Amino acid sequence: MEWFRYEIQAAKPLVDTSAPPVYSHLHLKLGKLKLEEDRLSIIERDNHLLLEKVSSIMRTKGQIDNKNDYKAKSLNGEKRKQELRRVNRRTAPFWIELQNPSLSIKFSDGMRIGNKLKNTWPTLQDILVGGLNHRAER
CATH class of the missing domain: 1.20.5 (Single alpha-helices involved in coiled-coils or other helix-helix interfaces)
Structure with a gap:
């Protein structure tokens, strides 16, 4: 029986239960x-x-450094000015004729001038459908 106790005390485990090795490049x-x-x-x-x-x-005095002195720029401003100049060129003779007090305008002449003006100004439908140049080309 003494032999059996000695064998049990000297026996080593079959499963390795020690901690795995620590690698420095994985730990650091x-x-x-x-x-x-x-x-x-x-x-x-x-x-x-x-x-x-x-x-x-x-x-220093603690002045502000956020100056808001920029100008608002419209992307289509030049196009709008160009369209306004074109419309003014087309309607200028009619306006001169209407505003000249030395001319006596009869009712039929006024209607003729009004119809000419009406044909030069685009309607909302013309603008929505074909742009501003749609009606002016007539």
């Missing part, structure tokens, strides 16, 4: 450390710039 994670270092350097740089701005404001 240098890439993650590099990203963290880069992030901290960006934060430090931004803090330094902010400190410079705050100290500049404290040294």
Whole structure:
């Protein structure tokens, strides 16, 4: 029986229950450390710039630096001006004829001028369907 006890005490386990080996390149994670270092350097740089701005404001009067003096630009402004000039050129003789007090305009002459003017001005349907030049080409 003594022999049996000795064999049991000297027996080794068949399953390895020890911890696996630790590899330093997997444990240290240098890439993650590099990203963290880069992030901290960006934060430090931004803090330094902010400190410079705050100290500049404290040294001076603290004026504002956001000037809003830009001009609003329309993308179709030139086209609208060109269309207005074209319409004014076409209707100028009619307006001169209507506004000249030395001319005596009879009712039939007024109707003739009104019909000419009516044919030169585009209607809303003309603008929606064919653009401004649709009716002017008649």
